[in-house]
Amino acid sequence: MPIGAFALRFNNARLEKLTNRVMCLAGIALVLLFMRLAVGLLIPSHLMQEFHSQTDGFTAPGLTIGLPGLALMFGLIVPVCGYCGAKYNNRLAVGFFAWCNCLIGCLQVLLLILCILGLLAMGSVVERCKPGEAHRDVDLLHACNEIMQGCKYMKSSNFDLAKYEGCYDYMSSEMSPVMGFLGLCAALSCCVGCLAFGSCCWGRELHSAMDYQELCIESSDDA
Numbered sequence: 001m002p003i004g005a006f007a008l009r010f011n012n013a014r015l016e017k018l019t020n021r022v023m024c025l026a027g028i029a030l031v032l033l034f035m036r037l038a039v040g041l042l043i044p045s046h047l048m049q050e051f052h053s054q055t056d057g058f059t060a061p062g063l064t065i066g067l068p069g070l071a072l073m074f075g076l077i078v079p080v081c082g083y084c085g086a087k088y089n090n091r092l093a094v095g096f097f098a099w100c101n102c103l104i105g106c107l108q109v110l111l112l113i114l115c116i117l118g119l120l121a122m123g124s125v126v127e128r129c130k131p132g133e134a135h136r137d138v139d140l141l142h143a144c145n146e147i148m149q150g151c152k153y154m155k156s157s158n159f160d161l162a163k164y165e166g167c168y169d170y171m172s173s174e175m176s177p178v179m180g181f182l183g184l185c186a187a188l189s190c191c192v193g194c195l196a197f198g199s200c201c202w203g204r205e206l207h208s209a210m211d212y213q214e215l216c217i218e219s220s221d222d223a
């Protein structure tokens with residue numbers, strides 16, 4: 001009777017492999033969850049405060065601590081269900097883990113597409129709205145002027161936001177960290193998406209196997 005890496009005893013090697021995979025994937029998901037939380041907390045708050053500097057009710061601590069904390073609380077549910085479901089033969093928990101990961105994988109694909117579109121759009125604005133380039137095309141200049149209208153909602157002591165050139169320089173300086181953040185989000189989405197689809201596949205396979213027999217006979221915790 002095979003004994004798994006988590007000191008669990010199984011009916012056969014295939015079921016041992018499936019259970020261990022689900023438990024390992026759930027553990028990796030927890031690590032990635034804490035990594036994403038750390039990234040969210042380390043993002044400079046001024047990136048958001050610049051757009052809300054004229055809003056009296058804006059509170060940075062609520063966004064930088066409250067929302068990530070809430071996301072962490074809900075994010076823990078899925079990997080914990082996968083780990084405990086695989087270890088304690090809970091078919092409902094494993095099914096919840098598998099189908100939630102299918103949804104998470106699809107959402108990560110959507111997020112990846114949005115990040116790529118955001119990077120392309122910002123790169124296009126920085127490249128095509130340069131003061132020397134934009135004035136060569138009337139339609140392009142009109143479109144860039146519409147974008148630069150956003151400067152009237154912002155404040156800066158280093159740039160003259162009343163002028164096109166100053167607004168462009170300010171926008172360019174603010175877009176650089178945002179583009180870096182979007183690139184990091186895209187990379188994390190790829191990792192999380194691959195993990196989610198793998199969890200979905202092996203979770204569903206383990207869920208189906210639970211229809212026929214009990215996977216884990218006993219564990220060292222039972223002793």
